[in-house]
Amino acid sequence: MLTTATTSDVADDQDSNSPKTDSTKPVVIITLGMAGSGKTCFMQRINAWLHAKNKCPYVINLDPAVFELPYPANIDIRDSVKYKEVMKQYQLGPNGGIITSLNLFATKFDQVLDILEKKKDIDFVLIDTPGQIEVFTWSASGTIISDAIARSYPTVIAFIMDTVRCTNPVTFMSNMMYACSIMYKTRLPLIVVMNKTDIVDNKFAVEWMNDFETFQEALDAQPSYSSNLSRSMSLVLDEFYKDLRTVGISAVTGQGCANFFREVGSAVKEYYEEYIPHLEELRRVIEKRKEEEMEAQLKKLKVDRGEEVQLEEDKLNPTQTTNLPPSFSNYNDSNDNDSDEEVQYEESTAAAASFERYRAGLS
Numbered sequence: 001m002l003t004t005a006t007t008s009d010v011a012d013d014q015d016s017n018s019p020k021t022d023s024t025k026p027v028v029i030i031t032l033g034m035a036g037s038g039k040t041c042f043m044q045r046i047n048a049w050l051h052a053k054n055k056c057p058y059v060i061n062l063d064p065a066v067f068e069l070p071y072p073a074n075i076d077i078r079d080s081v082k083y084k085e086v087m088k089q090y091q092l093g094p095n096g097g098i099i100t101s102l103n104l105f106a107t108k109f110d111q112v113l114d115i116l117e118k119k120k121d122i123d124f125v126l127i128d129t130p131g132q133i134e135v136f137t138w139s140a141s142g143t144i145i146s147d148a149i150a151r152s153y154p155t156v157i158a159f160i161m162d163t164v165r166c167t168n169p170v171t172f173m174s175n176m177m178y179a180c181s182i183m184y185k186t187r188l189p190l191i192v193v194m195n196k197t198d199i200v201d202n203k204f205a206v207e208w209m210n211d212f213e214t215f216q217e218a219l220d221a222q223p224s225y226s227s228n229l230s231r232s233m234s235l236v237l238d239e240f241y242k243d244l245r246t247v248g249i250s251a252v253t254g255q256g257c258a259n260f261f262r263e264v265g266s267a268v269k270e271y272y273e274e275y276i277p278h279l280e281e282l283r284r285v286i287e288k289r290k291e292e293e294m295e296a297q298l299k300k301l302k303v304d305r306g307e308e309v310q311l312e313e314d315k316l317n318p319t320q321t322t323n324l325p326p327s328f329s330n331y332n333d334s335n336d337n338d339s340d341e342e343v344q345y346e347e348s349t350a351a352a353a354s355f356e357r358y359r360a361g362l363s
């Protein structure tokens with residue numbers, strides 16, 4: 001069911017439903033969004049909001065290229081990886097530099113998890129990501145980081161959308177498609193945060209999501225190839241909207257923060273109800289595959305050993321020898337350097353006795 005909260009619904013003084021479940025683990029909020037959508041401002045706002053509510057957030061900045069952070073970060077990628085030096089050392093452009101810095105940081109992410117593990121007093125972990133959304137969402141390191149954190153902590157994605165820019169229905173549609181692809185890729189609960197509602201109320205966007213006709217009318221107002229594409233896509237996305245949480249927010253004024261955390265509460269519930277069973281199913285599949293592989297290897301080993309035994313039996317079989325005593329040729333084959341086979345030979349008492357008799361005859 002599409003859950004929404006418009007700016008007019010805001011009741012900021014009201015305390016939010018506690019987003020924590022029975023679990024003592026902190027809730028992780030990963031902030032994603034197109035460049036300039038207001039991720040950093042949003043991070044600053046929810047950080048301040050949580051402090052005001054006596055909740056303890058732990059802040060992680062994963063944007064190596066950010067010039068200045070308007071909030072104090074507990075862990076900052078810039079302390080471990082120098083983005084400009086990475087660019088110089090590997091002769092990369094700005095985007096390559098950001099991706100490589102994130103890759104280098106991802107190799108140390110287990111240390112971040114260790115630190116979080118030791119922190120017993122935190123309620124939330126807030127993660128800011130690079131400006132270029134694809135750097136995190138479609139990179140191996142972004143996937144490693146989000147998977148690692150989501151395996152250990154209840155994790156929610158806050159997809160920040162610039163409501164002002166989304167008054168253009170084509171831009172709105174591309175944001176929705178991005179949100180949809182992230183949701184299906186990560187399988188994590190996602191909240192579309194319609195930011196900058198101090199400039200434009202997000203009611204129009206909620207209407208577009210609820211009423212297909214209204215969105216079509218908006219598209220008709222600007223005929224173009226991309227609006228035709230958006231028209232077709234909106235039919236597809238109709239299903240996706242049903243599972244989507246949206247909330248109107250202003251990172252500048254703080255309007256909508258309480259509603260946002262209310263949605264976080266329901267998203268955490270979804271994490272436990274849907275993501276955890278999905279993870280367990282994945283684990284079962286992996287374990288089953290491992291078991292099958294081990295069984296196949298064991299079978300192969302048995303077959304190999306069986307063939308070996310068969311081979312030894314064949315060699316010891318007197319019907320296969322000519323005028324030499326049983327397994328004389330076998331002894332000769334193995335006598336040079338393979339003591340194991342010699343032992344096997346000795347285990348065959350009949351053959352050993354026969355050989356001894358033959359040797360006595362020779363001397």
Ligand SMILES: Nc1nc2c(ncn2[C@@H]2O[C@H](COP(=O)(O)OP(=O)(O)OP(=O)(O)O)[C@@H](O)[C@H]2O)c(=O)[nH]1
Pocket residue numbers: 033034035036037038039040041042130131132195196197198199249250251252253
């Ligand atoms: N009016 C208004 N402006 C906002 C709001 N949130 C962010 N902005 C402005 O939008 C611009 C971009 O904000 P940032 O927080 O830097 O956006 P970002 O997504 O972190 O940007 P990159 O990391 O560079 O992609 C800044 O000029 C902010 O002041 C808001 O709620 N209302």
